[in-house]
Amino acid sequence: MLIGLLALVIGLALVVWGAERFTEGAIQVAARLAVSTFLVGAVVSGFEPENLASGAAAALGGLPQIALGTVIGSTIFLLTAALGLALLIAPMAVRIPREGPVAMMLSLVLFALVLWNDGAVSRVEGVLLVVAALGLMFWLYRRSPVFHGDAEDGRPASGVKITGLLVVGAAVMVVGAELLVHGARTLLTVAGLSETFLGMVVVGMGESLEEAARMTAPARRGHPELAWGNVVGTTVVLLTFNLGVLALIRPLIADPLVLRLHAPYLVVCTLLVAGALLVLPRFGRGAGVVLVVLFAGYLGLNLRHMWQ
Numbered sequence: 001m002l003i004g005l006l007a008l009v010i011g012l013a014l015v016v017w018g019a020e021r022f023t024e025g026a027i028q029v030a031a032r033l034a035v036s037t038f039l040v041g042a043v044v045s046g047f048e049p050e051n052l053a054s055g056a057a058a059a060l061g062g063l064p065q066i067a068l069g070t071v072i073g074s075t076i077f078l079l080t081a082a083l084g085l086a087l088l089i090a091p092m093a094v095r096i097p098r099e100g101p102v103a104m105m106l107s108l109v110l111f112a113l114v115l116w117n118d119g120a121v122s123r124v125e126g127v128l129l130v131v132a133a134l135g136l137m138f139w140l141y142r143r144s145p146v147f148h149g150d151a152e153d154g155r156p157a158s159g160v161k162i163t164g165l166l167v168v169g170a171a172v173m174v175v176g177a178e179l180l181v182h183g184a185r186t187l188l189t190v191a192g193l194s195e196t197f198l199g200m201v202v203v204g205m206g207e208s209l210e211e212a213a214r215m216t217a218p219a220r221r222g223h224p225e226l227a228w229g230n231v232v233g234t235t236v237v238l239l240t241f242n243l244g245v246l247a248l249i250r251p252l253i254a255d256p257l258v259l260r261l262h263a264p265y266l267v268v269c270t271l272l273v274a275g276a277l278l279v280l281p282r283f284g285r286g287a288g289v290v291l292v293v294l295f296a297g298y299l300g301l302n303l304r305h306m307w308q
Helices: 002-033 037-045 049-060 064-069 072-089 099-118 123-143 159-190 195-208 210-220 224-249 256-279 285-303
Strands: none
Touching (some): 002 159, 037 123, 049 064, 049 224, 064 072, 064 256, 072 224, 072 256, 072 285, 099 224, 210 224, 256 285
16 A cells, blocks of 8 residues: 555656656757747657557557557547646647647548448558558648747757757656556456456556646646647547557457447547637636546446446
């Protein structure tokens, strides 16, 4: 009990500290390369190597629902609980190109077409998803505005310092997130939960816990576009690139419950957030409450099926 509590406290502290370092590094990258902080968030923060590594291990191990959970469950957690908690702490103005939410919707359409075509993702479809991901990210690069600010201290940082901030910040966030979920994941596994529940809820949440910190830190420091870049980039990467790579490793067959519950919930959440980004000038704490309630509803629906 004491060890679990200690892991939670240390993990939370590491996630927050790592997010601050990562944010500083991302802002420095934008200033040095003269690109938008939104694009840096979409490309640097949006790339999810920990999700991909976990999903690849699950695919190779013959656990397709766990692999799909690193895509579907992680995206749902990002767009509801993680974003909602970030908004409760630091409301964010919407200062991003309209192409951002459009890219989210396009990635969602590709995801839905592939998954609901026959309830599986083949290697051929995996190739198409990876190519689509690269195309969408290049499109965002071409349409993103140029960064007009400079480093926060007025002096450009060296390449070594920037790389160090990004690598150390990301690594510390991942370690902290793993500490946060280690105890819960072990207990839930021992309890004999279904593979689908474990993949969609436990693994999905565990792989995206640091996202809340990645969004909160830049929002508090006056760079909400970096946080929104994380939302857009992560959604696009998970639904296209990561899913495509996992299918290339081993074709994925979705459980019927994934097609009836998890994938439709993902569609609703993605359309809600992307649509709101197109019309709202700002996301306040009220929006945060709505998103947290959405995750609570998703969790409640899953609890009914966790031992089935």
